[in-house]
Amino acid sequence: MNVPITKPTLGEEEAQAPLASIRTGWVTQGPKVAEFEKAVAAYVGAKHGVATSSCTTGLHLALHAIGIGPGDEVIVPSLTFIASANAVLYTGADVVFCEVDRRTFNIEPADVERRITKRTKAIMPVDQIGLACDIDAINVIAKRRGLDVVEDAAPAIGATYKGAKVGSGAHQVVFSFHPRKVITTGEGGMITTDDDDLAARLRTLRQHGMSVSDVARHQADKVIIEDYPEIGFNYRLNDIQASIGIVQIRRLDELLAARRERAERYNRELPTVRGIEIPYVPPYAEHTYQSYMLTLTKDCPLEREELMTRMLRRGIATRRGIMASHLEKTYTTRYGKVSLPVTEEAARTTMLIPLYATMTEDEQTYVIEALREELGPA
Known part of the structure; x- marks a missing residue:
């Protein structure tokens, strides 16, 4: 798949x-x-x-x-x-x-x-x-x-x-x-x-x-x-x-509902997988889930790139989470080194997994089971 x-x-x-x-x-x-x-x-x-x-x-x-x-x-x-x-x-x-x-x-x-x-x-x-x-x-x-x-x-x-x-x-x-x-x-x-x-x-x-x-x-x-x-x-x-x-x-409302339904399934099932945290949504906000971003914790048995590579071998596309723009050459050449430790840690440890409005139940099950097999139970 x-x-x-x-x-x-x-x-x-x-x-x-x-x-x-x-x-x-x-x-x-x-x-x-x-x-x-x-x-x-x-x-x-x-x-x-x-x-x-x-x-x-x-x-x-x-x-x-x-x-x-x-x-x-x-x-x-x-x-x-x-x-x-x-x-x-x-x-x-x-x-x-x-x-x-x-x-x-x-x-x-x-x-x-x-x-x-x-x-x-x-x-x-x-x-x-x-x-x-x-x-x-x-x-x-x-x-x-x-x-x-x-x-x-x-x-x-x-x-x-x-x-x-x-x-x-x-x-x-x-x-x-x-x-x-x-x-x-x-x-x-x-x-x-x-x-x-x-x-x-x-x-x-x-x-x-x-x-x-x-x-x-x-x-x-x-x-x-x-x-x-x-x-x-x-x-x-x-x-x-x-x-x-x-x-x-x-x-739009139809597409948002579909995305949120799939995100909720991830939210229910992924806490049983070792080494990952699901997205935090504060009570004042309702998420669109343009993307579903995991945070890899210190307990994660694999480095992010290794996990992404293993998922790719299974036919599952992933992406790094969010970039730290201040570390890109465009900005280091202009402003030198800027220390933003929270940002830098997030850029190292976040990863996007598949989510879209037409994602099938079987596709989502395949992603969840792949993460569970690669990382083990929590």
Whole structure:
């Protein structure tokens, strides 16, 4: 049996969805993107959704739109995919890496506070692999110190924090629609915000800084010559992608339920396996389980890479957990050695195992039994 690490859930409706755009000839950013933006904003409870070509470009756009640039610092947890930190470098600002909580692996508010300087302009918390961070604690710090918050919620669409959807009531939250996420548009991202002026600025900046969109010009009954008052970017999602997203957002609750059901089975059965800990979910949060991450304890009889190799031989795909971005050459050459012991231990000892909405009972049984055979009983 072969079990992949993940698999996008796409059906016939998604396959047919782009046809309308293709037949009209409007395949770039247009009416389907606007429809998708409204659907995502309505789902999470935000006033605006601004679609982008990826979460990475969304993060860059969100930072740029609030004036982050050379001489500024943005605090980012190191335990995250490197795109979070890279988005800061794109602006010319500096990344200041911070620690994470030992149980949630999300940003540690107390450590954030310690790393604020006169140059700090923003904090970028990350909702790691679909678990909402303690955003209230971050917002308290940000408000007290006069800082902006840009929340990297790449894997967290559908996650909840204290009963509210991630993406609601926030200044800027950025989601991803990469195929590894719960829903996908192939590639794509979305910024949600309740700020009318900011949403308008984001829409202008993602389309080269164009004063009047091409959609508006095509729909006008008179000639409109646009201008370009500032430098923008080509960060557009297209209507083919958005048409798939419209179907996927309608299915989101169904897909989340399927993922959570499979995660709950892991939660019930894996504590009987030696040397591993299941994910911790605090009472204020509801996880999307973009991924299911194990922590290998000191009692684990195998090193992580050896365990991953043995699982691979059985046809089971695994991945390392979350990277420590501050250890990558991109950042060591800029900032030298930064000591983040909690992050470094987590990066060494975490491992992702297969989880996806269409995972069968037999596939999951095979994964559980393989771990039990390799590691033994607890």
